[in-house]
Amino acid sequence: MEFKTEVSDEELDKIADTSIETLREIAQFFELGEIEVSEFEGDEGELILDLDGEDLSVLIGHHGSTIQSFQQMVSLITSIKLGYKYPVTIDVHGYKSRQKNKLEDLAYKMANKALNQNRKVNLRPMSPYDRRIIHMVLSDEQDVETYSVGEGKDRHVVIKPIQH
Numbered sequence: 139m140e141f142k143t144e145v146s147d148e149e150l151d152k153i154a155d156t157s158i159e160t161l162r163e164i165a166q167f168f169e170l171g172e173i174e175v176s177e178f179e180g181d182e183g184e185l186i187l188d189l190d191g192e193d194l195s196v197l198i199g200h201h202g203s204t205i206q207s208f209q210q211m212v213s214l215i216t217s218i219k220l221g222y223k224y225p226v227t228i229d230v231h232g233y234k235s236r237q238k239n240k241l242e243d244l245a246y247k248m249a250n251k252a253l254n255q256n257r258k259v260n261l262r263p264m265s266p267y268d269r270r271i272i273h274m275v276l277s278d279e280q281d282v283e284t285y286s287v288g289e290g291k292d293r294h295v296v297i298k299p300i301q302h
Contacts, residue, residue, distance in 0.1 A: 141223040143183055153185055153216070157226050160215045161187060164208065170194060184225035187212075194230045202237060205230055206267060241268055245275040245297075249282045252297045261295045263288065269295050 145153065154177045165173055174190040189197070198205050209228040217223045229235060244261070252259040261272065272295045273284050283298050 139217060139221070139223055143225075145224065150179075150185065153220065153224050153226070154187075156219050157185065157187060157212055157216045160219065161189075161212050161228065164211055164215075165197075168196060170196070180225075180227060182225070184227050186227045186229060188229040188232060190231060197230050198233050202233065202265065202267075205233065206265060237268070238271055241271045242275050245272045248297050249276055249279060252299050253281055256299055258296050258298045261297070263292050263294045266293075269293070272297075 142149075158175050158177070161175065162173070171192050173194070176188045176190065178186050178188075180186045196204070197208055199207075205228060209226070212228055213223075213226045216226060227234065248259045248261060264272070269286050273286075276282055276284050276297065281300055283300055284295055285298070286293055286295055288294050
């Protein structure tokens, strides 16, 4: 299936409408009541759908695991309906945005720790999405490198100082 990164405004509207329709179809199984959906374009060109409602915490789950699964379902079904893939991110009350900011702060703090102590620093096990944020945040830092180690739920990021 083709992956599109650039679409017209008309196509983006169709992607948003299809994603929201799919989201609402899946959400009805959670019996969440009325959900308000705000849509906007993210920094990386993705469509972000931020959900607001009475009690949507059930959609977030432990460390965001449920929202990741929910996002994958919405994205997959939307892709099938459209016949192509386009990046769609689902957020609840700005949870992912806040988490991303926390992960960025953690990345810089741990990179400084690795440099100050001149040793590798192992971060806690994280989801692939969270590890990707750490790697991206530190990718432009010339004094440290990052890589992931471990398997399954134990997979985590290591930040290592680079010896010049």
